[in-house]
Amino acid sequence: GAVVSQHPSRVICKSGTSVKIECRSLDFQATTMFWYRQFPKKSLMLMATSNEGSKATYEQGVEKDKFLINHASLTLSTLTVTSAHPEDSSFYICSARQSRGPKTDTQYFGPGTRLTVL
């Protein structure tokens, strides 16, 4: 149980294009999902908290117009990197929390999406 998927797993795009990454909770409902960014050999950096049916909450220093988040249903959140540039190349990971049950404060992570911007 508590499986989270991400799509795509790897994407290469040209500078200036936009890329959408999907995060799905497969066997549970997730009112809250989180988006992280991870640089090589570093820990996870929280970018934003995605709440179903409302606007995402962004961490300080994260541009909300650059990283668009949509959480339209209880099982899907999307992150769109707009007008991507090489410095946006990174490993993006989402996580989800169960809406109900004994582990509503545990975050379960997706497998990550490797974005490379040329």
Place this chain on the structure above:
Amino acid sequence: GESVGLHLPTLSVQEGDNSIINCAYSNSASDYFIWYKQESGKGPQFIIDIRSNMDKRQGQRVTVLLNKTVKHLSLQIAATQPGDSAVYFCAENVNNAGNMLTFGGGTRLMVKP
């Protein structure tokens, strides 16, 4: 500011030995802690968790110890196997802070055959 950190960035152990990965935290309001395992190119995988009203919790081959007095968390892996090689992160959660997780810097565990 408040932070979660790890003492050792890399831990090398012999296959079959026990491993101990340590983590220090500084937020006394943290009430829930999780250990994650991350293999190269993959997302973090939940291993075990512990709440602040406990000081020990055991899983399959893993044990988490929590010492609230010195704000210290450890992950013990029994009979370490090559498949245990990964980076391990501790994370702390403060219930009244939106249930967000703060991650430590990570420890790389290398298991020698």
